[in-house]
Amino acid sequence: MIEGKKILITGATGQVARPVAEALAKNNEVWCLGRFADVDAERELSDLGVRTWRWDMAGLAEDGLDGLADDFTHVMHSAAHRGDGIDFDASVEINAVGAGRLMTHCRRAEAFLYVSSGAVYAGQSPEHLVREDDPLGGQMPWLPTYPVSKIATEGAVRAFAVTLDLPTTIARLNVAYGPHSHGGMPILLFRRLLAGEPIEVPPRGQNLCSPIHTDDVVWQVPLLWKAATVPVQVINWAGDDAVGIQDMLTYMAELAGIEPRFASSEVYRATHAFDNTRRRALIGRCEVGWREGLRRTLRAHFPDLVKEAADAVQQ
Known part of the structure; x- marks a missing residue:
């Protein structure tokens, strides 16, 4: 972890950026930008010593950054307008x-991190581990504007x-999951x-996907930031395990003591498993395996449902 820095984070009420903000606030001056529609989340961040600033990216007529300090040392831009x-x-x-306005405002920073997505990649065969230089052009039928934006x-x-x-580093995030917010795609499917x-x-x-627990997100x-360069450094940001969505859901169902149900379909929530060679060379391996991570995440979101069943499986 870093100490004594002045850090700006966008999207900090979300599942990925919030645990980062909370962890970094212990030893740094952390500011979080957002709309803060969830006033409880804003209050909770403030209680941890995080400074908040109202910023709506959709307010294109006014950038909303006037009056905001511009001497941040590190920036994590995780906010995204998902649109309709x-x-x-x-979009x-x-x-x-x-993103352009934020980078211009924070041009004096030591490093800028933009959180992108594995959704940018074009479709591949299921067994292919996607590399940073693979073709772009992703498609998400349930939210078609997202990959394009x-x-x-x-x-x-x-x-x-x-x-x-x-x-700057562009980190293309795979399937992130953990205790905050909605828990990530595995928890949404489990519901x-x-x-x-x-x-x-x-x-x-x-x-297949390469799920990454938010504990690994935090320390990485x-x-x-340290890996940031000019021109940008592009990194696949994912867990070390290539796991089938069906295997993940079967495991979670076993922990909860329920029977999983699947339907064969040509239309499904497509994901990619990543080749993590570049990330491992630059910042090392992940610490949380997918089974351990899912067990902890289920306990956080469904403590009464999974505790006894999970204890039995772990033994």
């Missing part, structure tokens, strides 16, 4: 312009990093299992 999945122009403009924003971040001479819904899976093989953020 229909207005591609709005691209809000996210790309927002992420790719566009990556372009803006690359341009501003060079223009401003601002050392559907609890409701008796079958989960869509590919007709052949498994839909300072190292992602």
Whole structure:
């Protein structure tokens, strides 16, 4: 962990950035930008010594950064305008312009981290481990504007990093999960299992991903800043395990003592497993394996449901 720095984090009420903000606030001056629609989350951050600042990326007429300090040493830009999945122009403009304005305001920083997504990658065969130089052009039928806006924003971040001479890392996040917020995609799918819904899976093989627990996210953020360069450093940000979504849900169902249900379908929530060679070379391996991480995450979100069953499985 780093100490004595002045850090700016966007999207800090979310599942990924919030634990980072909380951990870094112990030994640094941390500011969090956001809309703070959840006033309880803003109060909880303030109680931990985090300074908050209201900023809405969608307010394009005014950048909302006037009056904000500009002497931050490190920036983590995790906020994203997800949009309604229909207005591609709005999603691209809000996210790309927002990133550009933030980088310009924080041009004196030592390092800037933009949290992108594995959704930017084009479709691959299920067994392929995606590398940073693989083709882009991802598709998400349930939120079609998201991959496009992420790719566009990556372009803006690359341009501003060079223009401003601002050392930057673009971290393409895989499936993140943990105790905060909604828990991540594994917990969202698990809630559907609890409701008796079958989960869509590919007709052949498994839909692989590389899940990363937020504990690993927290300690890796300072190292992602350390890896920042001009031009940008692009890194796959994921756990070390390539795991099938079906295997993950089967394991969670076993911990909870329920029967998982799956439905073969040509339309399912597609993910990628990552080749983590570059990340391991730059910042090392992850510390939380997927089984341990899911067990801890389930206990955080469903303590009464999974405790006894999880203890039995662990023994």
